[in-house]
Each structure stands twice: as C-alpha cells, then as structure tokens.
Amino acid sequence: MKIGIIGSGNIGGSLGTHWAKAGHEVLFSSRHPEELQSLANAAGNNAQAMGIKEAFEANADVYLLAMPFKAIDDLAKTYSAQYANKLIIDATNPYPERDGEIAQTVRDANYTASEYTAMKFSSAKTAKAFNSIKAEHLRDRAFRTSNKLTIPYAAQDLESRYVTKQLIEDMGFETLFLGNLTDTQIMDPEQAIYGKSLPHDELKEMVDSVRMY
Numbered sequence: 001m002k003i004g005i006i007g008s009g010n011i012g013g014s015l016g017t018h019w020a021k022a023g024h025e026v027l028f029s030s031r032h033p034e035e036l037q038s039l040a041n042a043a044g045n046n047a048q049a050m051g052i053k054e055a056f057e058a059n060a061d062v063y064l065l066a067m068p069f070k071a072i073d074d075l076a077k078t079y080s081a082q083y084a085n086k087l088i089i090d091a092t093n094p095y096p097e098r099d100g101e102i103a104q105t106v107r108d109a110n111y112t113a114s115e116y117t118a119m120k121f122s123s124a125k126t127a128k129a130f131n132s133i134k135a136e137h138l139r140d141r142a143f144r145t146s147n148k149l150t151i152p153y154a155a156q157d158l159e160s161r162y163v164t165k166q167l168i169e170d171m172g173f174e175t176l177f178l179g180n181l182t183d184t185q186i187m188d189p190e191q192a193i194y195g196k197s198l199p200h201d202e203l204k205e206m207v208d209s210v211r212m213y
C-alpha cells in the first residue's frame with residue numbers, strides 16, 4: 001500500500017519505518033521535509049520525504065495522522081479533495097498544554113477524540129490506532145515473533161477495520177478491535193487503557209472489566 005505519514009516525529013517516524021520495512025511505499029511528510037531526508041534514507045528504498053501538500057497530492061491509500069492534534073482542523077479543510085474516500089488512521093491525542101483550546105473542548109465533549117477527527121475528515125473513512133501506546137514501545141517492540149504487544153484499534157466500517165488490522169499485523173503487533181469510533185473513549189488520554197502496553201489477553205481483560213460498568 002501507499003501510506004502518507006502526516007507528521008514524521010516519534011510516532012510517524014517509527015510507524016513509517018516499520019511499514020517501509022514490511023514492503024509498503026511510505027511518504028514521510030512534515031512542514032520541514034528537508035529535515036526528514038535522513039529518516040527516509042534510513043527507512044530504505046520504499047520511503048521518501050516530502051511536504052504535507054505533496055503527500056496529500058500523491059494519492060496514497062492510507063494517511064496516518066501523527067502530528068499535534070491542533071493541526072487537524074487546518075489539514076482537514078485544506079486537503080479535503082485529496083483524502084476523499086481514503087483511509088485516515090488517527091494516532092493523535094488532544095493535549096491542552098500543547099494543542100490549546102480545541103484540545104480542552106474535545107476532552108470535555110461528549111464525543112471521543114476520534115469522532116472529532118472523523119467529523120473533520122468527513123469525506124474519508126477514519127480508524128483510530130497507535131495513540132494509546134508509548135512511543136518507545138511502538139519503536140522498539142515491532143516485528144516480534146513472541147511476547148507481542150497489542151495495538152487496540154477502532155474503525156468506521158469493515159474495509160477500514162480490515163486494512164488497519166492488516167497494517168498493525170504487518171509490523172508484528174497483535175490487534176484488539178474495540179468497535180466503532182464511539183467506543184474509543186477508553187483509548188483517550190487519562191482513560192482506562194491509555195499508556196498501556198500489554199499482551200493481547202491482558203489488554204482484553206482490562207477492556208472487558210471497564211466495559212462491565
């Protein structure tokens with residue numbers, strides 16, 4: 001698949017590198033693409049660096065959102081024609097101290113952060129994944145054949161569910177499907193499974209026990 005990485009720091013850099021290693025075509029992007037050249041070089045022949053605009057214009061199959069939450073509104077508005085009917089995988093988290101008022105609004109709202117993203121990127125299909133596990137575990141625990149960590153995820157429809165699951169498995173993590181985007185509250189900052197890096201059964205047990213109440 002062709003995967004556009006929107007924001008290529010701790011999260012986007014690691015995930016893009018893993019996907020390139022797994023054989024996907026990876027477009028690392030940020031507002032300063034000249035700073036991403038060494039990342040793209042290290043990721044190998046399947047990866048390249050470019051600006052955000054070029055990434056959206058490159059007709060990728062999937063876009064990973066791995067930039068600060070506060071950029072969602074602008075990106076959603078500017079590139080709505082380019083990402084229409086594509087899959088958006090949202091790895092962002094709203095942090096008021098970094099993202100300002102919009103993050104506090106979303107944290108206080110009666111919808112989840114991923115529903116906010118889906119509402120903004122409304123011409124795409126949205127899935128939520130990778131936001132609840134620590135950056136160093138995403139970077140260092142991929143491609144394990146045993147003691148795999150589990151990435152919880154949720155998706156808007158069957159196709160986005162299937163593709164997201166496959167992309168998680170391609171980098172050697174296990175998956176735990178949580179449902180649709182209304183079910184992702186437990187992944188949001190300070191909620192039950194936020195920051196948890198666990199094997200499948202332990203994570204499932206935690207999710208099940210939270211959902212019993």
Ligand SMILES: NC(=O)c1ccc[n+]([C@@H]2O[C@H](COP(=O)([O-])OP(=O)(O)OC[C@H]3O[C@@H](n4cnc5c(N)ncnc54)[C@H](OP(=O)(O)O)[C@@H]3O)[C@@H](O)[C@H]2O)c1
Binds near residue numbers: 071130131
């Ligand atoms: N760190 C974690 O443990 C963790 C775990 C899961 C999820 N997350 C979430 O994942 C996202 C990225 O976190 P990170 O730790 O990878 O951050 P990071 O290392 O600071 O990287 C952010 C990336 O986004 C780019 N960026 C910044 N502002 C942008 C904008 N307005 N438009 C487009 N790109 C922009 C940055 O490059 P330029 O400034 O050059 O554009 C950089 O490439 C955040 O929403 C974070 O909450 C973080």
